[in-house]
Amino acid sequence: VFPEMALGLWKNLLQTTKKRILQQRGLSLYNGAHGYEEELIKKKLQQFSGGSINLSKEDNGIGILTLNNPKLMNAFTGTMMVELQERVTELENWKDGKGLIIHGAGNTFCSGSDLNAVKEISNSQDGMNMCMFMQNTLTRLMRLPLISVALVQGKAFGGGAELTTACDFRLMTPGSEIRFVHKHMGLVPGWGGAARLVRIVGSGAALQLLGGAVRVCPERALSLRLAEDTLPSADGSAALGEARAWLSQYTDGPAAVIRAVKKVVTAGRELPLEAALRTEKDIFGTVWGGPANLQALVRRPKHR
Numbered sequence: 048v049f050p051e052m053a054l055g056l057w058k059n060l061l062q063t064t065k066k067r068i069l070q071q072r073g074l075s076l077y078n079g080a081h082g083y084e085e086e087l088i089k090k091k092l093q094q095f096s097g098g099s100i101n102l103s104k105e106d107n108g109i110g111i112l113t114l115n116n117p118k119l120m121n122a123f124t125g126t127m128m129v130e131l132q133e134r135v136t137e138l139e140n141w142k143d144g145k146g147l148i149i150h151g152a153g154n155t156f157c158s159g160s161d162l163n164a165v166k167e168i169s170n171s172q173d174g175m176n177m178c179m180f181m182q183n184t185l186t187r188l189m190r191l192p193l194i195s196v197a198l199v200q201g202k203a204f205g206g207g208a209e210l211t212t213a214c215d216f217r218l219m220t221p222g223s224e225i226r227f228v229h230k231h232m233g234l235v236p237g238w239g240g241a242a243r244l245v246r247i248v249g250s251g252a253a254l255q256l257l258g259g260a261v262r263v264c265p266e267r268a269l270s271l272r273l274a275e276d277t278l279p280s281a282d283g284s285a286a287l288g289e290a291r292a293w294l295s296q297y298t299d300g301p302a303a304v305i306r307a308v309k310k311v312v313t314a315g316r317e318l319p320l321e322a323a324l325r326t327e328k329d330i331f332g333t334v335w336g337g338p339a340n341l342q343a344l345v346r347r348p349k350h351r
Contacts, residue, residue, distance in 0.1 A: 159205025209240025
C-alpha cells in the first residue's frame with residue numbers, strides 16, 4: 048500500500064506544481080498539515096515593525112522592488128517580511144510584467160534579518176514559522192513569470208544573500224559582496240538559500256560558501272557563476288540605470304513571449320523531464336499562432 052500511496056502523493060504534487068507554473072498563483076509549500084498557520088505567523092511578525100518594501104511598476108514592464116530600511120542596512124523586520132509577501136502577490140497579478148530588479152536603498156543590498164526581531168522569536172517554533180513563511184514567499188518570487196535580477200550593491204549578507212538566489216540573475220557593483228554568514232550565527236540558511244545555491248553553483252562550491260562563510264567579491268562571484276556581470280557604477284541611481292539596460296536585452300519584446308520563456312525555464316528546472324516536456328507543450332500552445340508569432344511570419348518568412 049505504501050509505495051502506491053507515495054506514488055499518488057507524488058503525482059498530485061507534480062500536477063499542482065505544473066498548474067502553479069502555468070498559472071503563476073501563490074503556491075504554499077507548507078499548510079496546516081505542517082503546523083503552518085499563516086495568519087497567526089503574520090500577526091507575530093507584524094509586532095516587529097520598521098522599514099518597508101516598495102514596488103514601482105514601469106510602463107515598459109519592468110518592476111523595481113526596493114528593500115527600504117537603510118539605517119539597518121536594509122535588514123528584514125517582521126513587517127518587511129509580510130510586505131514582501133504582499134508585493135509578490137501584486138507581481139503575480141501583474142499581467143503586463145516582464146522583468147524585475149530587486150535592490151536596496153542607500154547603496155547596500157540587505158544584511159539579512161533584523162536581529163531585534165530574531166532575538167524575540169528565538170524559540171524554535173517561532174523560528175520554524177518564520178522560516179516556512181519566507182520559504183513560501185521566496186519560492187513564489189522565484190516562480191514569477193518575470194525575468195528577475197538582484198542588483199547587489201554593498202553587502203548581501205545572511206538572508207540578503209539568500210534573497211539573491213531567488214532571482215534568475217545577480218549583478219554586482221564594484222566593492223560589493225555576497226556572504227552567507229549563517230555559520231557565524233550558529234545557523235544554516237532557512238529561507239531556501241542553500242537549496243537554491245546548490246542549483247546555481249553546484250554542491251562543492253555551495254559547501255565552501257556555507258561552510259567557510261566566505262566573502263564573495265564580484266570577481267569570485269563571476270568565476271563561480273553566482274553573478275552574471277559586474278556593473279561599472281557603485282552609486283545607486285547609476286547602477287540601477289545600468290541594471291535596467293542589462294535586463295532589457297532579455298525583456299525586449301511582447302510580454303506574452305517573455306513570460307512564456309520564463310515559464311518553460313521554470314518548468315525545466317523544477318519538474319521531472321516528462322512533466323517538463325508536457326508543460327512546455329502547454330506553454331508553447333499559448334504563443335503559437337499568437338500576435339507576435341504571426342507578425343514574425345509576415346515580417347520574416349526566412350532567416351537571413
